Amino acid sequence: MGEAPRINIVEFTVSELSAALRRTVEDSYGYVRVRGEVSGFRGAHGSGHAYFALKDEGARIEAVIWKSVFGRMRIKPEEGLEVIATGRLTTYPGRSTYQIVIESLEPSGIGALMALLEERKRKLSAEGLFDDARKQLLPFLPSLIGVITSPTGAVIRDILHRLTERFPRRVMVWPVRVQGDGSAEQVAAAIHGFNALPVAGPIPRPDLLIVARGGGSLEDLWSFNDEIVVRAAAASVIPLISAVGHETDITLIDFAADRRAPTPTAAAEMAVPVRCELVADIEALGRRSRIGWSRSLEARRTELRACIRAWPAPDVLLGVPRQRMDAAAERLPRALKANAQIHLTHYSRTAVRLTPHMLRTRLVRDADRVRELSARHERAARTLAQRRRERLSVLAARLQVGLRTNRDVHRQRILRDRERLGTLLGRAGRATMAVIERRAAMVSRAGGVLGALSYQGVLARGFALVRDPDGQPVRTAAAVPSGMRLDIEFADGHLAAVAEPPPPPGADSAAPTEEPGPAKPRAGRPRGDPGQGNLFGH
16 A cells, blocks of 8 residues: 555656756756856857856866857856856756856956966967067157047046147047956957058048056956957057056056056156157257357368368469360361361262162162062961961861750750759658658647646646635635635636635534535545545545
């Protein structure tokens, strides 16, 4: 008899039991905060989700971060990092394990942040992002300065005030968030945006960038330790000054920037020189230039006077040239006559050779040569035309053969594709019928599960459901006052009843009060027996 009650235990499928366990875990715990060390993290999965585990000295729990949450996280999981994770506890029926679906992640204390900062610093330094060789020189006097900071803080006012005092320059502000979720992405996007501006475009491109933020804790400045910000600063073509925090605050962008300023005000001092000092230097250089020019001019005058005194007299300089000119003037008439005689002799010789007979002979010879060249040209043209016609005939024959071959190939391909299409249509029909049959079986199984879990199935086994006047189920007798109207639902319908007070002790043998109503106990079952009766009739 001890085994008999177990026959009536409700049967569960594996899926139903897993679903029931999942509801129990999620209802009992809901949101939890778990401290542990990240283990088994190898980066985001190809789908964008992240899978790893949280462990401590004595236990381990699987963890998952969905793609939509992972992209918004300010602190990403890293192997060996001790974190505090907040999320929902649930189960994974595929492996019958429980896991935490993480919705937020934060380091466990300043020590974990510093360890993560040092690890990230070593990684980026190994890639060469902090090398001094790749840092650029700052422009001496930039015409336009781009400032990346919050537009509502005191930082931008300090920078503008300091620039006005030293050397007024045009400033272009790119407003960003400097703390909280999304701030790192906004700072990196601002650096890339300034670098993407064309040099001669409608929006001028800055000659210098300043990334500035006021002081704060390590968590407040953590956005400037993000890899995307550091890589954006290292890749900037425009020289960049990092002015994050106070003098004692160190962030990773300070190592990647071309210059680091201890404060935003110091960044403005690095960006431009002092105008009054430049004016004084220019005036001093101008005075020195004028004095040097005067001294040089006086020295040249002295040298010129010395050269004039050393020069000989004009008669001494021009004596020999005058004699040469007089001798040439005496030889010039004789030279002109001799030259004219030479040209006359040459002309006479040429005139003797130019006779009419010689000219006619030259014309006849040239005419014969022209006729010979014309005949050669006609023969060459006919030969070239013949070759072109032969070549065109060969190409036309090859084209006809190629067209016939191509037509046959395409005809064969169309026949093969038609056969393949028929085969695929047959396979598609069979696959469609198979899918419909599987879906019908799934619907049938789901209907069976629904019937097993529905309370109507319980009512069909002989139980009843009692509801109060508001239609809410009644779970305990103490919750039913005397005289309350009740609705009792059986498997085949509903009955109305009125609650009566329990009889006093010792009145079990007394006759019950003649009170009409459908709530009387059924005959054949003892009043105090809440079970299913004795199967052996005792």
